[in-house]
Amino acid sequence: MKLRDSLVENNSILLQADASTWQEAVKLSVDLLVKADVVEPRYYQAILDGVAQHGPLFCDCSGLAMPHGRPEEGVKKTGFCAGYAENAVGFSIMRITTRSTS
Structure with a gap:
């Protein structure tokens, strides 16, 4: 299965995720995959x-x-979720930041 097909079939695209921690961001993504029975x-x-x-x-x-x-x-089964958080979400010593496209 192609990545694009997996995202569409599983309805697993999450935009503007409201997460303040990396744990919350991961939970939101995993919840989509649980709902899709992945x-x-x-x-x-x-x-x-x-x-x-x-x-x-x-x-x-x-x-x-x-x-x-x-x-x-x-x-x-094989599946994938794509998520985007508006705010930076820290992963331990690393800091994941988002970049503005404007």
Whole structure:
């Protein structure tokens, strides 16, 4: 399945997410995937546990984060969620910021 098809099929695009922490941002995204029957609710905790154990290894320097867990931690099928937070959301020692296009 192509990325675009996954986003459309799963109705998993979240714009202007109202999240003040990275945990809230991840929860909003995972909730969309739960609703689409892509992951089980326990997948959220798996992401939190992964960050606690290994740090935010899913962040890059451009402000993009791709939080994820392992397939056996609640994944039902392949899926993807795209989310955008209006405000910066901090991931431990990293700070994810958004850039204005205007």
